[in-house]
Amino acid sequence: MLQTVGKWLWWDHLWLPRNVSWSDLEDSEGRVYAKGFHLYAALPCALGLLLVRYLFERYLAIPLANVWGIRDRIRLTAEPNLILEMYFCTQARAPSQADVRSLCKKTSWPERRVQVWFRRRRNQERPGLRKRFCEASWRCVFYFFAFVGGILALYDKPWFYNLKEVWADFPKQSMLPSQYWYYLLEMGFYLSLLLSLSFDVKRKDFKEQVIHHIATLTLLGFSWISNYIRVGTLVMAIHDSADILLEGAKVFNYAKWHGTANGIFVVFTVLFMVTRLVIFPFWVIHCTWVYPLEQFAPFFGYYFFNAMLLVLQILHLYWAVLILQMVCKFIFGKLEGDDRSDEEEDDDDSSKERNHKLSHTNGAGARGRANGH
Incomplete structure (x- = not known):
């Protein structure tokens, strides 16, 4: 049964153009073709990158955070309470007002104490500023080197300048060592x-x-597997270009270099809109949707590949909306950090009370001075 399923899954007519079979992609005459078993190396590569990330964060990102004075906010721990903990873990992190009243009866706590407990408990689940800084630093560094490596692998290739060359002699296109390593690192x-x-x-x-x-x-x-390697390298390079700036803006924002972060964010917004909403759909997807039909009839793999590209494009549109919302906040001076982040809440009402009393005292003093004057 497994052999039958395997034969059906790797049926030539599903993934390759008509009159082309997998046997045509066997290494011969100095040509080396991509093979499915090459992808097994992605798992050890992923594990290796996790180790590199750990070492990077421990010995580079954390010391850099110390130099820049990036500290986690001191949080008050939620006091132990089995009833509230059970509700938090099994039902909701933010209870409704009716549920708060119900929990007050079960715990014999006042309503304000229950609300403070949930704020503190939610904050315990949120990552600290240093963790966010380390993660953004790692991604920024990886995207930078991946983008530079991609450009070095593409700059002297004819399909980098003429997209019709992507399909020249397809699918009998020999795999290059630079393409292999580029793919392996990105997949890992x-x-x-x-x-x-x-x-x-x-x-x-x-x-x-x-x-x-x-x-x-x-x-x-x-x-x-289907030897769409040329267009695959173009897609990776396009995505990495804007991601460098996105993670870089986060890094400087966490370091409180807000002017630098805002400048990078502006450049990122322009680059994102150009690469993801113009170049990707009108160049790359046009290249994969229109040009292949000049050489062969459409087949399942052709539709599948373009469908996955459209999924990415839908995600690009979703993120473009988020970015434009952040731009509006930036223009009106209300942008603070990453709009996609789950920000910390004030976990105690004491500061609010002090501010309220101070405001009331200042207001009363101002009225007294006005009356005296």
Whole structure:
């Protein structure tokens, strides 16, 4: 049964143009073609990158955070309470007003004490500023070297300047060593992001990020096996270019270099809109949607590859909306940090009380001086 499923899954007509079979992609006459088993190396590469990330954060990012004075906010720990802990873990992190009253009856606590407990408990689940800084630093460094490596692998290739060359002699295109290593590192990196989901910073677009990583790995894997390598390298380079600036802006924002962070964010916004909303759909997707039909009839792999590219484009549109919202806040002076982040809450009402009393005292003093005058 497994052999039957395997034969159907790797049926030539599913993934390759008509009159082309997998046997045509066997190494011969000095040509070396991409093979499915090459992708097995992505797992050890991902584990290796996780080790490199650990060493980078421990010996480079954390010392840099110390130099820049990046400290985690001191948090008050929620006092032990089994009833509230059970509700927090099994039902909701932010109870409704009716549930707060119900919990007050069960715990014999006043309503304000229950609300403070939940604020503190939610803050305990949020990552600290240093963790966010280390994560953004790692991604910024990886995207930088990946982008530079991609440009070095592409700058002298004819398909980098003429997209029709992407399909020249397709699918009988020999694999280059630079393409192999570029693919391996990118697949290892995105696989490492999936493996580290449990301890990475969870943002508001967490589900979209998971979809993006899975779609990217699927695209890279399929493009590798079906020899869509040329267009795959172009897609990776386009994505890495803007991601460098996004993570760089976060790094400087966490370091409170707000002027530098804002400048990088402006450049990132322009580059994102150009690469993800113009170049990607109107150059790359046009290249994969229109040009292949000049050489062969459409087949399942052709539709599958373009469908995955469209999934990425939908995610680009979603993130473009978030970015434009941040731009509006930036223009009106209300942008503070990453709009996708789950920001900390005040976990005690004492500061609010002091501010209220101070405001009341200042107001009364001002009225007294006015009356005396």
